Amino acid sequence: MNRKGQTLILFVILIPILILLLALVVDIGLVHTKKIEYRSIMEEGMRACLNQKDVESLKRVFELNQILENEYQVSYENDVEVLINKKISSIFGSIIGIEDYEMVLHYVGIQEKGEFVLKKIEKGRLA
Secondary structure (H helix, E strand, O other), rough: OOOOHHHHHHHHHHHOOOOOOOHHHHHHHHHHHHHHHHHHHHHHHHHHHHOHHHHHHHHHHHOOOOOHHHEEEEEEEEOOEEEEEEEEEOOHHHHHHOOOOEEEEEEEEEEOOOOEEEEEEOOEEEE
């Protein structure tokens, strides 16, 4: 029995699957990187808001970092609660029909004992 062509057939079948997995890994890495970037922008804006006791300082930080007003919601009382809902364009996802990913960040910033504390929340006033 001749088995010389079986390896080639398996190789040809597995190459597209490996390319799709690699593309998915790249896209997930992109989303994770953007999430970290926007979380640090959010933290910087919350600190400014709590230090200056003015929500406009948070909005200025967001504006400087190209976060549009329709992409976030803010609640400021004794603490600052921010919900960012942003779409991130896919690099390779269009191969399998994913044009963009939706990223949702929902955090509350609190000033406790002179220190800034950032807490992730699942449900809050802005949901």
